[in-house]
Amino acid sequence: MSALLELDKISVKLRATHALNGVSLRVQRGEIIALLGPNGAGKTTLMRAALGLIPAAGARALGGADPAKLTNRERALRVAYLPQRPQSIWPISVEALVALGRFAHGAAPDRLGAEDQEAVDAAIEACGLNTLRARGMDEISGGEKARAHLARALAQHAPLLMLDEPSAGLDPAQALAVAEILRAHAAKNGAVVFSTHDIGLAASVARRVVLMHEGRVLTEGEPEKALTRDALEAAYGRPGRLERIGESYVALFR
Amino acid sequence: MSAALRTNLALVALSLAALFAALWLGPTPLATPFADDEATRTIIWDIRLPRALAAWLVGAALGLAGAALQGLLRNPLADAGVLGLSGFAALGAVIAFAFGFATFAPALAVLFALGASLVVVAMGWAARGPASLALIGVGLSSFAGGLIALALNLAPNPGALADLVNWTLGSVEARSYEHVALVGVLFLIGAGFIFAAARGLQALTLGEEAAAAIGANITRTRSLVVLGAAACTGGATAVAGIIGFVGIAAPHFVRAVAGHDPARLLLPSALAGGVMLVCADIAVRLLPTDTELKLGVAAALIGGPVFALIAARLASRGGDG
Numbered sequence: 001m002s003a004l005l006e007l008d009k010i011s012v013k014l015r016a017t018h019a020l021n022g023v024s025l026r027v028q029r030g031e032i033i034a035l036l037g038p039n040g041a042g043k044t045t046l047m048r049a050a051l052g053l054i055p056a057a058g059a060r061a062l063g064g065a066d067p068a069k070l071t072n073r074e075r076a077l078r079v080a081y082l083p084q085r086p087q088s089i090w091p092i093s094v095e096a097l098v099a100l101g102r103f104a105h106g107a108a109p110d111r112l113g114a115e116d117q118e119a120v121d122a123a124i125e126a127c128g129l130n131t132l133r134a135r136g137m138d139e140i141s142g143g144e145k146a147r148a149h150l151a152r153a154l155a156q157h158a159p160l161l162m163l164d165e166p167s168a169g170l171d172p173a174q175a176l177a178v179a180e181i182l183r184a185h186a187a188k189n190g191a192v193v194f195s196t197h198d199i200g201l202a203a204s205v206a207r208r209v210v211l212m213h214e215g216r217v218l219t220e221g222e223p224e225k226a227l228t229r230d231a232l233e234a235a236y237g238r239p240g241r242l243e244r245i246g247e248s249y250v251a252l253f254r
Numbered sequence: 255m256s257a258a259l260r261t262n263l264a265l266v267a268l269s270l271a272a273l274f275a276a277l278w279l280g281p282t283p284l285a286t287p288f289a290d291d292e293a294t295r296t297i298i299w300d301i302r303l304p305r306a307l308a309a310w311l312v313g314a315a316l317g318l319a320g321a322a323l324q325g326l327l328r329n330p331l332a333d334a335g336v337l338g339l340s341g342f343a344a345l346g347a348v349i350a351f352a353f354g355f356a357t358f359a360p361a362l363a364v365l366f367a368l369g370a371s372l373v374v375v376a377m378g379w380a381a382r383g384p385a386s387l388a389l390i391g392v393g394l395s396s397f398a399g400g401l402i403a404l405a406l407n408l409a410p411n412p413g414a415l416a417d418l419v420n421w422t423l424g425s426v427e428a429r430s431y432e433h434v435a436l437v438g439v440l441f442l443i444g445a446g447f448i449f450a451a452a453r454g455l456q457a458l459t460l461g462e463e464a465a466a467a468i469g470a471n472i473t474r475t476r477s478l479v480v481l482g483a484a485a486c487t488g489g490a491t492a493v494a495g496i497i498g499f500v501g502i503a504a505p506h507f508v509r510a511v512a513g514h515d516p517a518r519l520l521l522p523s524a525l526a527g528g529v530m531l532v533c534a535d536i537a538v539r540l541l542p543t544d545t546e547l548k549l550g551v552a553a554a555l556i557g558g559p560v561f562a563l564i565a566a567r568l569a570s571r572g573g574d575g
Contacts (some may be wrong), residue, residue, distance in 0.1 A: 053463060076469030087461040089328040090514035100457060104469030108453045110258070110518060136514075152460075156468065 002064050003028050004078070004160045004191050005050055010058040012042075012049050012215075019045040020056065021215040027160065027193055032186045034202035035195040036227075037212035038236050043195035044084060046212070047162050050193075051081055063159070076104035080156035084164040086149040091138035094148045098123055098133075101155030123155035126181055143174045150181065161185055163194040167201060179205045199251035203227060203242055211235050223249060258522075261512045265525035269310060272532040276306035280539050301428075308429040308437060309535040309549070310528035312494045313504075315441040315486035316340075317527020318520060320501020321508075322448040323371075325455035325516030326479040327378045330506065330564055331388045334367070334487040335498030337378075338394025342370035343491035344422050345398050345405065351418055352409035360436055364488030370394060371480045371487070379462075379476075388565070424495035424550015426535055433493045440489025445524070447482030451475045452517035459516065497550045499557020500527045506564055 005027040012020040020042045027033060035043040049056040052067025052075060060067050063078040070078070080101070088097055096109035098120050107116040124133055127147040132140055137148065150166055161182070167175040175198065182192045182205055196202050202209050203223035211218045211226055213235045219226040224242065232240035232251070240253035277298050278284060284294060316334055323332040334340045346366030350359035374394065378387045402422060406415055426433075454475025457465035466472055490497065504527040505519050512522050531549070534556065538547045 051467065053466070072466045072471055073469040076467060079467075081464070081467040083461070083464050083467070086464060088459055089461065090459050090516060092459060092514050096515060097459075100460060100468055103453070103457055108456055108517065109515060152468075 003061070004063055005193070006059070006061040007046075007050055008059040010046070010049055010056050010060060012045050012054060012056045014045070018215045020049060022058070023212075023215070023217055025050075025193075025210065025217075027191050029159065029189050029191050030186055031208065032182055032192045032194075032206045034206035034209045035193065035212060036197075036199060036202055036209055036235070037218075040214075041212040041235070042215040043212055044164055045215070047081070047164055047193070047195065051075065051079060051162065073104045076156060076158065078158055079160040079162050080153040080158040082149055082153045082161075082163040082166055084168070086146075086152075088137040088145070088149075091136040093133065094129055094135055094137065094140065094144075094151075095120065095124065095133040097137055097148050098129075098151045098155050101152040101157075104156065119155045119157055123151040126154060126184065127151040128177065143170050146170055147174070147177075150178065154181070154185070159190050161190065161192045161194070163192065165195055165197070167196055167198055175201055199227065199232075199240075199242065200249045203249035203251070204247065227251070258512055258518045261508065261522050262525065265522055265529060268529045269525055269532070272529050272536070273306050273310060276309070276532050276536050277302050279536055304431050304434050305426050305429050305535070306532055307434045308426045308493055309531045311434065311437040311441050312426060312490040312497060313500050313531025314524040314528035315437060315444060315490040316497060316500040317504035317530070318441070318445060318448055318524035319483040319486040319490075320527070321505040321516070321519045321523035322451065322455070322479045323374075323483050323501070324505055325458060325519070326375065326451075326476060327387060328458060328461075329378070329387050330568065331502065331561070332378070332391075333499065333501030334483060334490075335496065335501060336388060336395070336561070337370070337374045337391035338398055339367045339370045339374065339483060339487040340491050340496045340498065341395045341398025341402070343367035343488045344496045345402050346488075347492050347495075348402050348405050348418055348422065351421070352405050352411070352414065354411070360440070360488065360492035363492040364440065364484055367488040367491065368480070368484035370398070371484050375476060375480050420548075421495045423548040424497040424553065425546075425548045426494050426531075427546060427549075429493060437489040437493040440485045440492075444482040444485035444489065447478045447485065448520060451478035451482065452520060454478070455516040455520075495550055497531070497553050499553055499561055500530055502564065503557050503560045504530060506560060 003026045007025040009022045009024055010020055011022055023046055037043055048054045099109040099112055102116040127150055129147060129151055132144060153161060167178050186192055209223050209226050210220045211231055218235055219231045227242045229241050238253045240251055243250050280302060282297060320333040324330055343363040343366055346362030347359040350356055350362045377390050454470050457468055457470035505523040508519055508522040508526050512518055534552050535549050538549050538552050541547055
């Protein structure tokens with residue numbers, strides 16, 4: 001079976017500097033992959049290049065096609081993207097926001113078919129937003145907003161989820177709830193690529209982590225093998241280690 | 255019945271009521287608008303009806319253009335008047351009138367409005383917040399004002415100057431059914447473009463990149479709104495001169511009852527714009543002033559404070575960041 005995403009030696013130049021320098025990544029169905037690295041390491045650029053939103057050198061394939069040549073609609077049917085700090089410029093209702101995820105299926109928040117409504121309801125349920133669905137996006141908390149945007153991405157029913165810091169600003173319980181949602185998506189034969197600064201969460205959820213630094217991949221693989229003391233120090237500039245506590249991990253720096 | 259449908263039906267009813275009132279009320283008192291004498295018939299059918307219809311269509315065109323521009327630029331301060339589209343449309347019409355090819359005034363108005371909306375959308379896209387976009391509009395508007403002055407200055411027929419200046423103030427006084435047809439056709443064309451962009455406007459609620467990521471064709475949405483706003487503004491301005499603030503006030507009031515979905519705002523904003531301008535025109539006709547107050551002036555007197563109110567509320571919310 002072909003990979004949902006294949007990046008082969010991708011490079012992106014932003015002004016004079018290499019924002020990405022020869023990064024390769026292959027994502028199969030059922031996988032959860034976490035992108036780690038300090039601010040400016042190239043995580044967001046990697047996602048945007050994978051989506052075809054910015055030009056890049058090297059070979060890219062999103063569901064077997066060059067993402068730069070896909071129409072927005074074709075791309076949206078292959079991958080659901082949640083940008084960092086997602087916006088809702090107008091304070092529409094939570095349900096209307098989630099319904100925007102059905103755009104590529106030809107629906108609109110005020111025009112949902114039975115299948116669209118089902119997808120919206122399921123996404124709202126999965127993200128625990130049932131009691132908030134009629135609320136305006138300006139009437140809910142930051143954590144609830146983040147879940148609403150995640151539900152929007154889920155409602156898109158794309159096999160690949162690409163999420164830029166989906167747990168940023170969430171309390172530990174909410175972050176774990178997001179982790180559960182990602183696992184459920186992978187278990188349904190989908191795949192997830194997400195970036196985070198929560199190394200413990202990444203190691204707990206992802207079977208494979210990609211540690212980035214200055215546009216390159218430092219290490220990649222199972223969390224315990226990829227996130228060694230040396231690798232963490234090389235990436236973040238401070239000595240750190242990954243600790244396993246039961247089924248979970250924490251990263252400690254000093 | 256959904257809230258959106260209720261709002262639209264209520265606004266249709268209000269439109270009909272306002273149009274009826276516009277036939278009945280005026281400087282010449284009528285005992286009944288249905289009297290069957292020559293004078294009443296002339297007043298109702300040849301004077302008041304075309305004027306009222308022109309007012310409604312101009313208001314509807316400006317309300318619709320405002321709602322569409324606000325959705326596209328994601329900015330509640332966007333409006334054809336504020337952004338300079340009306341000013342450039344007026345410039346086109348003034349050039350046509352002043353240099354003796356009045357037939358082409360509507361075409362030039364649409365063309366100039368199109369040019370201005372291209373500039374605004376290109377610059378507004380990069381603008382960081384509502385206030386900076388409004389500033390771009392201020393710049394364009396004063397530029398248009400300067401160019402109108404220049405055109406008037408160079409006009410070969412100075413006798414027409416007073417008429418032209420008067421016309422730029424904005425009015426639907428003494429408009430005929432030809433004017434009604436003109437603004438009506440351009441309004442329908444503009445509405446066709448704008449309603450085709452409705453779903454794209456909804457997607458833009460997420461911001462440009464996320465809208466593209468859910469599958470929206472941003473270039474298409476932008477082009478449709480630019481064309482639609484130009485047709486609406488060009489038509490409205492060619493018939494009535496510069497009338498500001500309807501495009502801001504109509505969507506603003508409609509949001510309070512119909513919510514914030516930029517697609518569902520389009521139709522009620524058009525209807526509300528029509529109602530507002532018909533009512534403003536009735537007020538202008540009933541005010542006991544020596545010279546009739548210009549509709550554009552009245553709209554500015556009411557709309558200016560509304561604009562300031564919205565801007566102040568945005569600023570206090572930190573909306574310009």
